Amino acid sequence: MISYHQITLKVNGETEVVNVPANMTLLVMLREEMGLTGVKNGCAAGECGACTVLMNGEPVNSCMVLAAECDGAEVITVEGLSHNGQLIKLQEMLIAKGGVQCGFCTPGMLISAFALLKRNPDPSENEIREALVGNLCRCTGYVRIIDAVKASVEK
Amino acid sequence: MLYRRQARRYNTYKRKKTMLNPHPGLPEFTYVKLASLDEACGFLVEHAGEARLISGGTDLLVRMRDKAFKPAYVVDIKGLEGTDVLAFDPSSGLKIGAAVPMNRVVAHPDVQKHYPLLAQAAKSVASYQLRNRATIVGNICNASPAGDTLGACLLLGGRLNIYGKDGERFEDLVTFFKGPGKTSLQPGEIVTSINFPLPEKGATGTYLKLGRNKLSDLAIVGVTVYGFPDKMTESGFRIKVALASVAATPLMPPVVETVLSENEITEDTIQEAANASMDACFPIDDVRGSARYRKEMVRNLTRNAITEVWGQLQSRTENGLEANR
Numbered sequence: 001m002i003s004y005h006q007i008t009l010k011v012n013g014e015t016e017v018v019n020v021p022a023n024m025t026l027l028v029m030l031r032e033e034m035g036l037t038g039v040k041n042g043c044a045a046g047e048c049g050a051c052t053v054l055m056n057g058e059p060v061n062s063c064m065v066l067a068a069e070c071d072g073a074e075v076i077t078v079e080g081l082s083h084n085g086q087l088i089k090l091q092e093m094l095i096a097k098g099g100v101q102c103g104f105c106t107p108g109m110l111i112s113a114f115a116l117l118k119r120n121p122d123p124s125e126n127e128i129r130e131a132l133v134g135n136l137c138r139c140t141g142y143v144r145i146i147d148a149v150k151a152s153v154e155k
Numbered sequence: 156m157l158y159r160r161q162a163r164r165y166n167t168y169k170r171k172k173t174m175l176n177p178h179p180g181l182p183e184f185t186y187v188k189l190a191s192l193d194e195a196c197g198f199l200v201e202h203a204g205e206a207r208l209i210s211g212g213t214d215l216l217v218r219m220r221d222k223a224f225k226p227a228y229v230v231d232i233k234g235l236e237g238t239d240v241l242a243f244d245p246s247s248g249l250k251i252g253a254a255v256p257m258n259r260v261v262a263h264p265d266v267q268k269h270y271p272l273l274a275q276a277a278k279s280v281a282s283y284q285l286r287n288r289a290t291i292v293g294n295i296c297n298a299s300p301a302g303d304t305l306g307a308c309l310l311l312g313g314r315l316n317i318y319g320k321d322g323e324r325f326e327d328l329v330t331f332f333k334g335p336g337k338t339s340l341q342p343g344e345i346v347t348s349i350n351f352p353l354p355e356k357g358a359t360g361t362y363l364k365l366g367r368n369k370l371s372d373l374a375i376v377g378v379t380v381y382g383f384p385d386k387m388t389e390s391g392f393r394i395k396v397a398l399a400s401v402a403a404t405p406l407m408p409p410v411v412e413t414v415l416s417e418n419e420i421t422e423d424t425i426q427e428a429a430n431a432s433m434d435a436c437f438p439i440d441d442v443r444g445s446a447r448y449r450k451e452m453v454r455n456l457t458r459n460a461i462t463e464v465w466g467q468l469q470s471r472t473e474n475g476l477e478a479n480r
Contacts, residue, residue, distance in 0.1 A: 001227065003185040022186035022229070025216070045217050052284050058258070059284040064213050068186045069231065112284060133370045134282020 007071040011036070012080030020067040027051045027062040029070075030077060038078040038107045042136070049135035052108035053077050059115040061134070078107035081114060090114060090152040097148040101139035108135045113149045122153060181219055188231045192318050192345060195230055200320055200343035208232050208345065210254050211288035213281075214297050237316075237347045243269065249351040250316075253292035257304075258283065260291060270351065272360035272381060276307035279364050292346050295328070298338045298404070305332075305405040306379030306397030307362060311351050319344040332404035355383035359467040363456045364399075367443075374400045375444040376452045378432075380460040382468050388416035392468055396428075396457060401436035401449055408435035411457070420465055429458035 003022045008015065011034060018033055027044075030036045030053065042050035044063045051062040054076040081088055090113055093099075100106050109132065116123055116131035123131070128149050129142075137145065187206075189195045199206055206228035209215050218224045232238055238254040243265035251260060257277040260266055266274050273291075280286055280294070280303045294302045295315070305328075313328040320343050328349070331339050340346070360381035366372030377399030385393035394415040398406040414428040433454035438446045 001185055002183040003187075005186060022184055023181035025181070028180070044220065046213055046281070046285050049282065049284060055287075058287045060287045061213075061284050064211075064216055064285070064288055066186060066209075066212065066216075066229075068188075069209075069212075069233070115283075130370065131283055134284050 003068075005068040005071070007068060009070050009072065010074040012076055018067070022066070022068055024067045025063050026053070026055070026060075026065040026067050026070055026075070029067040030062060030075070036077045036079050040104055040107055042104070042108075047134075047136070048105075049108040049112065050105055052111045052135065054111055054115060057115075057118075059112050076111075078110050081110060088114075090117065090149065093148040093152040094145065097144050097151060099140055099145040099148040105135055105137040105139075109137065109145055113145075113152075116149070117153065123149070125150065181216065182222065182225055184219075184226055185228050186231065187228050188234070192235050192237070192347065195232065195235060196318060196320055196343050196345060198228070198230060199345070202228055203342040206230055208296070210238075210290045210293045211256060213285055213289045214293065214299075232345060235345075235347070240348060245353075247350075248353045250348050251291055251351075252348045253290060253346055255290060255292075257286040257289050257291060261286070269354055270307075270311060272362065272379070273304070273307045273311060273351075275360075276304045276362045276379065279303050279362060279370075292349055295331070295349065296338060296340070296346055298332050298334070298336050300335055300402060300404055301374045301377070301400040302405065303362070303364065303374060303377060303399065306377060306399055307360070307381075308349060308351075309397050309405060309407055310360065310379055310381035310395050311354065314350045314352075315346050316348045316350060317344050318347050323347075325350075329407070334403045355385075357468070357471055358383035359464055359471065361460050361463050361467075363460045363463075365452050365456060373443065376400050376438075376449050376456060378453065378456040378460045380457070380464045382415075382461075382464045384468065384472060385416070390416055390418060390420045390424075392416070392420060392465075394420075394428075394461060394464060394468075396432055396461070398432065398436050398453060398457075400443075401438040401453055406436055408432050410435055415461070425458055425461045425465065428461060429454045432457040 004019055006019050008017050020029055030039045040050035042048035046061045046064045052059050053062045055073050112132055112135050128146050207226040209229050209231050233254040238252040240250055240252040241255045241259055243249050261274045261277050291304050294304045309328050315326050317324050362379045364374045364377045379397040382392055382394035396411045410431045411428045414431055418424045433450050436453050438449035440446050
């Protein structure tokens with residue numbers, strides 16, 4: 001038997017009320033109920049980090065969170081990072097340094113890096129690597145992504 | 156012609172899409188969030204065998220997706236009284252609630268100061284975003300022999316606070332594990348927190364883990380070593396070892412402790428202790444590594460870990476002596 005839950009949460013600054021089945025993850029809710037397809041479904045097992053979103057200010061794997069658990073939470077996806085089409089410096093640097101290739105890991109990378117810079121505005125290279133350990137990228141070899149995070153701090 | 160080829164391609168695509176479903180959704184269940192421990196405990200007794208507790212869900216949801224667990228009810232313990240506590244008391248020690256994510260434990264200044272071993276072990280679990288959900292008590296209750304924090308919790312003298320229908324009880328972690336995924340929990344019982352006594356004076360420790368990559372993987376072998384000065388022993392130190400991923404439960408071979416406390420600690424004794432810990436474990440062959448490889452790695456990692464801890468202990472006693480002069 002499946003249960004349904006009415007939850008109220010804030011997504012990218014807007015309050016939403018949704019009715020979700022118990023077995024719906026936050027990832028599926030964001031993608032399929034709200035159309036926020038910037039959140040990617042990679043491994044669905046908490047390994048790849050493509051589905052990373054900010055929940056109450058901290059990055060989490062949204063495939064590992066039940067939507068029903070998010071009642072009252074504040075969620076920010078990659079769509080919520082930019083304002084009025086104006087990219088944040090981190091995003092601009094990621095483009096400038098060639099850290100985006102196929103782009104599948106990019107939303108998760110951005111959220112993880114954004115959260116890192118929020119808790120540590122001047123990270124060392126090792127700290128950047130440690131923070132991005134849960135985000136797999138098969139294209140760039142990571143070096144350009146790490147360069148981009150460093151560059152977004154420098155200027 | 157072109158149209159036909161396109162149509163064929165589309166049909167193959169459609170067929171493949173139905174054939175390959177890499178992400179089956181979660182099976183159906185009822186999500187239950189209750190107001191108090193009493194209610195949760197009553198619910199678990201009533202639905203024994205078909206309800207599972209969720210805290211961080213980082214293990215439960217994966218297993219449910221793989222159809223290893225098929226609970227009819229998933230009971231959320233977040234928000235129940237006492238599960239959100241993370242407090243250090245200089246007279247009684249540390250208390251970590253069942254719903255406290257690992258990142259909160261790692262970042263806590265008192266944990267870093269008094270229980271660095273626990274912080275190190277928790278930090279070795281998966282990735283930052285996973286540790287925002289994963290909990291130490293969840294790691295313990297899953298009772299996976301590969302659990303990264305189990306060794307540190309065992310060696311630091313962890314004691315579980317368990318709430319059941321007859322009220323609260325305490326159980327030492329040493330007797331808690333019964334096998335892979337099996338614990339001494341009775342139906343209806345909920346672990347609400349884990350408590351640690353104050354660490355021994357001058358204690359130090361380390362956790363060495365062998366994974367497929369340097370960070371973030373499950374342990375093929377994990378070795379936790381914890382040591383402190385102890386005047387009652389021949390060597391003047393007591394050094395304990397806990398091994399992960401090499402038996403059905405986390406292992407604490409007492410023979411290693413005996414070797415290191417009854418003989419003067421030299422390179423040879425450390426090697427002897429490492430050999431003893433290799434002989435004490437009985438790993439299995441699995442997808443992550445063969446039993447033979449694991450045994451040899453246990454020996455090497457134990458030697459490295461003891462050497463590291465021994466070095467720290469020595470430099471501390473020297474510094475301590477200088478301070479006394």
